[in-house]
Amino acid sequence: MPRPLPPPKRAETIWIDGDFVPWDDANLHIFAHVIHYGSSVFEGIRCYDTPEGPAIFRLQEHIDRLFYSARVMRMEMPYSNQEVTETAIEVVRRNGFDACYIRPVVLRGAGSMGVLPRDCPIHVILAAWPWGAYLGAEALEQGIDVMISTWRKPSPGTYPTLAKIGGAYSLATLAKMEAARLGFAEAIFLDAEGRVAEGTGENLFAVHEGRVITPPLSNSVLGGITRKSIMVLARERGMEVIEQPLARDFLHMAEEVFLTGTAAEVTPIRSVDGIPVGSGRMGPVTRRLQSEFFDIIHGRVPDRHGWLTVVAGAARLPGE
Numbered sequence: 001m002p003r004p005l006p007p008p009k010r011a012e013t014i015w016i017d018g019d020f021v022p023w024d025d026a027n028l029h030i031f032a033h034v035i036h037y038g039s040s041v042f043e044g045i046r047c048y049d050t051p052e053g054p055a056i057f058r059l060q061e062h063i064d065r066l067f068y069s070a071r072v073m074r075m076e077m078p079y080s081n082q083e084v085t086e087t088a089i090e091v092v093r094r095n096g097f098d099a100c101y102i103r104p105v106v107l108r109g110a111g112s113m114g115v116l117p118r119d120c121p122i123h124v125i126l127a128a129w130p131w132g133a134y135l136g137a138e139a140l141e142q143g144i145d146v147m148i149s150t151w152r153k154p155s156p157g158t159y160p161t162l163a164k165i166g167g168a169y170s171l172a173t174l175a176k177m178e179a180a181r182l183g184f185a186e187a188i189f190l191d192a193e194g195r196v197a198e199g200t201g202e203n204l205f206a207v208h209e210g211r212v213i214t215p216p217l218s219n220s221v222l223g224g225i226t227r228k229s230i231m232v233l234a235r236e237r238g239m240e241v242i243e244q245p246l247a248r249d250f251l252h253m254a255e256e257v258f259l260t261g262t263a264a265e266v267t268p269i270r271s272v273d274g275i276p277v278g279s280g281r282m283g284p285v286t287r288r289l290q291s292e293f294f295d296i297i298h299g300r301v302p303d304r305h306g307w308l309t310v311v312a313g314a315a316r317l318p319g320e
Contacts (some may be wrong), residue, residue, distance in 0.1 A: 028202035033108035038105035041069035050299025069163035101131035134263035143270030144185035153220035170202035185278025256283030
């Protein structure tokens with residue numbers, strides 16, 4: 001059975017609308033529009049412990065996507081891109097984290113009730129907490145067992161699939177619960193046409209005959225930032241990287257399949273619907289890309305792409 005995730009560890013402070021407040025005081029009104037209608041956008045960002053200190057992975061790209069998602073949801077941001085970016089750094093610094101997960105959220109607060117968000121203020125929140133491997137540390141080496149979900153991703157014409165909208169993740173929750181109930185670690189979505197899309201919170205790659213293949217964004221896939229990073233690393237090593245639609249049974253044909261994402265990082269898949277992928281263990285391409293990715297984000301090799309933002313002046317919390 002998949003291991004349940006623990007609740008987030010407490011941070012000292014959370015940033016809400018321009019102020020740092022204690023963890024216990026980070027509250028929201030019960031009539032906030034987001035509670036009733038899911039009107040929020042968010043990001044997930046990792047900060048890693050490196051020899052130079054805490055370093056945030058591709059911070060600017062994440063904040064840029066947050067602003068894109070807010071624009072799609074017609075949320076007028078009360079803070080500039082630079083202010084939110086600098087605040088994400090300050091959240092890590094103030095809480096004294098060496099490594100953590102950062103969660104920016106933009107949401108509609110309490111105003112008039114109803115689907116149309118009249119007079120609903122826009123709130124911006126940035127929180128962070130220590131969070132280890134999303135699917136378990138052992139999953140990064142041993143791989144995970146996944147299933148094809150009975151739920152489908154909506155087509156791009158019915159929902160803005162390139163934005164990270166809170167309400168959209170109710171579908172991911174349904175698929176994740178289904179997978180857990182049946183003893184799988186993760187679920188893989190098909191799109192409306194029955195083509196492979198992605199996981200509940202991860203992009204998907206398959207390796208076949210030396211090619212690294214991933215579904216295109218047009219197949220109801222989020223443009224993952226870790227996804228883009230892996231594509232860069234693969235091409236640097238002379239691998240052919242292709243974005244193309246994948247039939248469901250292609251996952252049984254592929255020699256390797258793996259997931260990528262801020263939370264999942266680079267996680268191999270060892271079986272799909274009970275059928276082993278390749279040898280049933282992490283394959284050589286996945287291992288090489290995972291190793292290169294971890295070497296960069298943990299500061300073991302030079303950051304040749306400028307992906308890391310070092311948090312200057314960060315200090316451990318008292319007693320740590």
